[in-house]
Amino acid sequence: MDAKVISAAERRAQVQLDAASIGIDEDFISDLVDAFYARVRADQQLGPIFDEVIRDNWDAHLAKMKLFWASVALNAGLYSGRPMDAHRRLSGVEPRHFSLWLELFRSTLDDISPTPAVRLYFVERAERIAQSLQLGMFGAPGVPR
């Protein structure tokens, strides 16, 4: 068997190369997070949900979200948090808010992605994470949590 065992550092370097080869880097992630949350804050339904929790700590939230996306997209390993707990604590969030969140995320990417591949890279990951957050928050239809 010649399966190659690779170290975490090698894996991280590979993910970063793959991401860089389609044009994803920390600058793009920073722009994406800034542009996306500007739309979230301006949204009549999502804005108040975020503002109620984040209040005047938006700078810290944006910085955290940049580390989160760098960990997801670049395997940067700089985010350590508990997204499931953070979302389970929220009140008044329903599945329709997730649809809206994803709609805003997609339309932000439509406007700023350098290529369709970059858009797809982030959309696929956001949809997967949104799905797992929703399973944790609302359960699967017909299946108790």
Ligand code: HEM
């Ligand atoms: C309806 C959809 C969503 C709403 C209303 C929402 C709202 C929030 C709020 C208010 C916070 C701040 C929590 C706090 O500081 O205690 C937060 C944190 C966070 N959100 Fe969301 N979110 C949504 C969807 C998502 C999705 C789809 C993702 C990932 C793709 C995501 C990733 C995160 C992460 C990583 C944090 C930081 C958690 C931490 O470490 O403190 N959220 N979200």
